Amino acid sequence: MTGQQRERRPHGALFEREQEIEAAKRAVDDLGARIAAGEAVSGSLFLYSGEAGAGKTAFLGELRSILAEYGGCTVLQARGSASAETVPFHIVRQLLQPALASMSPERREELLGGWQDIAGPALGIAPPRGTLGDPQGVRDGLDWLVTQIAVNQPPLAVIVDDAHWADAESLAWLASFVTRVTDLPMLTAIAYRDDELEENAPAFLQQVTSGAHRPVVLRPLTPASVAQLVRTSLGPHADDPFCREVWAVTGGNPYETTELIAKAKERGLTPLEESADLLRELGAAARGSGLVTRLERLGSATTRFAWAAAALATEISPRRAALLAGMGPSEGAECADRLRQARILTGTDTLEFVHPLIATAVYQAVPPATRTAMHGLAAWAMTNAGLGAAAASRHLLEVHPDDDQDLVNQLREAAREHLAVGAPEAASRCLERALMEPPSQDDRAAVLFELGCSALLTSPPTTISHLRAALALPEFPKELRVDATYRLSQAYAHNGQLGEAAQVVADQVSATPDGSGRMRLQAAHFLWKGIQLEEEGAQERSRRLAQLVRGLEGRGNAERAMLALRAFDGMIRGEDALEVAEFNDRVLKDGHLPPGLGWTNTEWGFELPSIVGITYVYTDRLDDAEEMFNEAIRSFEISGWRGAHLAFAHEFLGLVHFRRGRLREAESFLREGLRLADRLGPGLPIQWDGTCMLIDTLLAQGRLDEAGEVAERYSFGPPYPPAMVMPDAACVAGRLLLALGRTKEAVAELEAAGRRMEARGRNNTLWAPWALDLAAALAPDEPERARQLADQAVRHAARFGTETAMGxxxxxxxxxxxxxxxxxxxxxxxxxxxRKSPCRYEYAAALVDHGVALRRVGRSSEAAGRLKDGLVLAEECGADGLVATARGEIGGMDGAGSPSP
Structure with missing residues (x-):
């Protein structure tokens, strides 16, 4: 990429922008030079803010001109629109569809890789494969695509104008992606009105400006620059009073200044003081009511055409605008010509307004009844053209409520389409509008149900509100009541309200006849009660669950769910592991999750397969657990579920690797799970799980300082979340405090954990080894109590019966x-x-501990064998602390052995 310097006489919007233009040129030059030299590339992010008419669009146009001087630069560009804010992925499609359209299907598929089915529907290049797209998965797919374009077609420029009018889905992606553009061979420029962006998308503004990126504010022109513009256009004889009045009328706004000068030239004003009084009238004609008056002078037909164009807002087809205006194509073409001559519209095959200020003024001037009619006609035209309900929905949203059941059905269909491409907020807008129509009494409950379900993955409080309202309706369909109640309980649980989650299904059980629906609600009740950290009546719940499960064979998914819950409860309580695993096995069909209970099934949720996998982890069935969590990752990735679900799968596969003694692999999966979880916000249960597991893994590796850093980063400690954590959070906190030498604090933490566990009968010494850690803390000062606690733990382990628990x-x-x-x-x-356990780290620790003990009593030959075997196994596990201990012991032996090479 080579640059050629050229002089460019900037128009009004580019006056006093020399520093900004030079900074952009330097960034382009540096990017090109580094790519040409094969050096490491650091991209750039430019943010430009300013009021309407400050010259943002013109500045981005200048940036495109600079980029055009260089060969081989890929430019992706888009522009927000006030009328298209409700169109999901509108900006994304503007950016990427032109680039993708020029590629062969094979090249597109190669570029998108495994993201074709996930991001393709949002891009409008592939049909949705499922009914529920995950917004995070779509964002990850877009990240991948743009990264591939940047790497394969460098340098890349991404230019977004009027970002304050961007749709929420595109903004959410931009906010996450632009923070990493400096790692790619690309330049990104985003322009926006800061006041409107702060109001409409404060999260975007905060994220993109929270680092080293600060917006360049494009300020009004000074009187001197306005005078130069006037004299450049109207002649050097323009006097100072006239130039000063131009500045006073426009406030130095570049767009208004340019327009005013153009109108003065059209009117033939002499640029002298005697003409200055006429400038205010001309200035008023460039905006607001003055612009509307000027438009009306072009004739009623042209005005109607302009109104239609304003209703269409973006990608304005002259034929479609003529249709909305009630005229034929030829008359529409004549109106378009008049509007181009009046500098209101520009373009030929596709029209657009010369400036957003003009578009806004024209749209606001459309009489409300006419505007509604035009939106209705636009929706009809788009549907008739086969573009789908989702494409027409932005117009349907603007139609006045009129008890139109066809409109309700269209909006419900649009909502389903939005959900399928990963735009739940757009789906919610459609369903909320459908409620305003309103729907018939028969449909109202169904719309409320759909509205609640649309927000299940993104906004549990919204789901709770809508589903409660739906269930309160006396005419709510009986066939939906069980499903709605179950999903309401899920929303409560995802919102951290486990008590409410358990209660809402318990209340509905009594009103539900015997059968699979009733058992489904019972399963939900036992699930949400059973995973509570602080649960009243835990022992009684376990007895009731055991009684209900007696005799169940797993003939349907409701029975299988109850068996899974019984197995999990038995595992947590430390019951006979063989019986626990037998319950778990009856959940599966031919060793796999049965249809309807899969990881991405929305009827039951991912919690039930999760507890099956976790139960296998703690019953030494690690092969089965590894297969299940690998399947979870595959299922979530194929479905594009890249949020909490995928984070969970990575973390629990990390737990499997930890139990196997593959500590390095465990750390890798756990860090990836936490990275995914961190994107969702702080304090989520999945972060607690990952933090506990990672601290445990780092302690096993002997990396105490890093374990402490993880705990500090995630504010690890009380108060703990209301849901159970794997492994128990208080036990991990106590173990970390003990390792850090804070014994008194460790004792307090572990004693509190022990009281909670004993009151609830939760005696699994692998999931919650509080008694063993507490014994170690108390041993120096209270040896007898320490032995009692340890012996109690041995008895509990013997009852559970796995080789790992006993060993x-x-x-x-x-x-x-x-x-x-x-x-x-x-x-x-x-x-x-x-030795018979699949848990290699624990085996290595036992070998080393036994070797140390044998050496202390003088049995050096036996000690050497144990220590060497333990050393080899500890090295395989990646347990560096254990390796150091074994090497130290071997090196200190007198003739009984020597360190391994």
């Missing part, structure tokens, strides 16, 4: 045993149990 409890109990013989006995038994 780990014996290993930990050995550290607080009363004498050496007991210590060696427990460690020897721990090694034998863990």
């Amino acid at each position: 780990e409890a014996l290993r930990r109990a050995a550290h607080v045993a009363g004498h050496e013989g007991d210590t060696l006995d427990k460690l020897g038994r721990a090694v034998e149990h863990l």
Whole structure:
């Protein structure tokens, strides 16, 4: 890419912009030079703000001219529109559709890779594959696509004008993507009116300006620049009073200044003081009511055509505008010519307003009844053209309510289309408008139900409000009541209101006849009660669940759900692991999740397959757990679900790797899960899960300082979330405090955890090893109590019965045993149990601990064997702290062994 310098005489909007233009040129030159030299490339982000008419559009035009001087530059550009704010992905499609349209289908598919089915519907280049698109998945797909364009077709420029009118979906993507453009060979420029953007999209403005990026404010022109413009256009003889009056009338606004000078030239004004009084009248004609009056002078037909163009707003087809104006194509073409001559419209095949200020003034001048009629006709025309309900919905939203059931049906269809492409907010707008029509009594409940479901992934409080309203209607269909209640409980749970989630389904159970629907509600009740951290009546709930499950074979998904809950409850309580796993196995069909209970199934949600996988993790069925969570990742990625669902799957696959002793792999999956979770906001349950697991993993690796940093980053500690965390958060916090040497705080944390666990009968020593950690903390000062706690943990582990639970409890109990013989006995038994366990890290720790204990009693030969075996296994696991311990012990032995090479 080579640059050629050229002199350019800027028009009014570019006066006093020399520094900004030079900065943009330097960025383009630097980007091109680095790409040509094969050097590391750092992209640029430019933000331009200013009032209407400040010259933002002209400045971006100048930037495009600069880019055009260089060969091979890919430019993607888009412009927001006040009338298209409700069109999801409108800006995204403007940016990317032209580039994609020029490619062959094979090239598009190659560029999009696995994102074709996820981002393609939002881009308008592929039909939706499912009924529910995840907005985060669509954003990730767009990230991938633009990154590929930037890497494969450098340099890339992305230019967005009037971002204050961008649709919410495009803005959400831009806000997340532009923060990383400096890592790509690209330049991004975004222009907006700061006052309107602050009002319409404060989150976007905060995110893009929170780093090193600060907007360049395009301010009004000075009197000297206005005088130069006047004399350039009207002649050097223009006197100072006339030039000063031009500045006073326009306030130095570049657009208004340029327009006023053009009108003065048309009127043939002499640019002298005696003509200055006429400038205010001319200035008024350029905006507001003056512009409307000027438009009306062009004739009623031309005015109607302009109104129609304003109603269409973007991508204005002359034929469609003529249709809306009630005229034929030839008369429409004549009106378009008159509007071009009057500098109101520009373009040929596709028309657009010369300036957004003109578009706004014309649209506001359309009589309300006429405007509504035009939007209705536009919607009809778009539907008739086969563009779909979603494309017509922006016009349907503007039609006045009139008890039109066809309109209700169109809006419901548009909502379904919006949901499928990952635009739930647009779907909600359509359904809210449908309620205003209003729908018939028979349809009102269904619309409320659909409205609630549309926000389930993005706004639980909105879902709660709408579903409660729907269920309160006496005419709510019986066939929808179970589904609506279940989803309402999900919304409560996702909003952190587990008590309300359990209660709402419990209230509905009594009114639901026996059958799968009633059992589905019962399952939801036991689910939300069972995962509460602080649950009253936990023991009684477990007894009732066990009683209900007795005799169930898993003949349908409702029965399978109850079996899954029974298995999970038994696992948390530390019941016989063989029986627990047998319940879990009956949930599956031929070893896999049955149809209707899959990871992306919306009838049951992902919670039920989750507890099946977690139960397998803690019952030593790691092969089954790994297969399930790998399937979860595949399912979520294929469906484009890139939010909490995918974060969860990565984190729990990380837990599987941790249990296997693959600590490096575990850390990688856990960090990726937390990265995905972090995008959703702070304090979510999925962040607690990932934080607990990552701290555990780092402690196992011997990286205490990093574990402390993770805890500090996520404010890890009480108060804990209302839902259970895997592993228990208080136990992990106590273990970390103990490792950091803050023993007194650790004791308080672990004792509180123990009281909570014992009151609820939650005795799984792998999920919540509070007693073993507390024993280690108390051993120096209260050795007898420490032994009692450890022995209690061994008894609980024996009841559970897995090799891992028994081996780990014996290993930990050995550290607080009363004498050496007991210590060696427990460690020897721990090694034998863990030898048969799939958990390699715990086995390595038992080998090293046994070797250390044997060395202390002088059994050096046996100690050397244990330590060497433990060292090899610890190295395989990536347990650096354990490796250091084993090496230190081996190196300190006198002739009994030597460190491994």
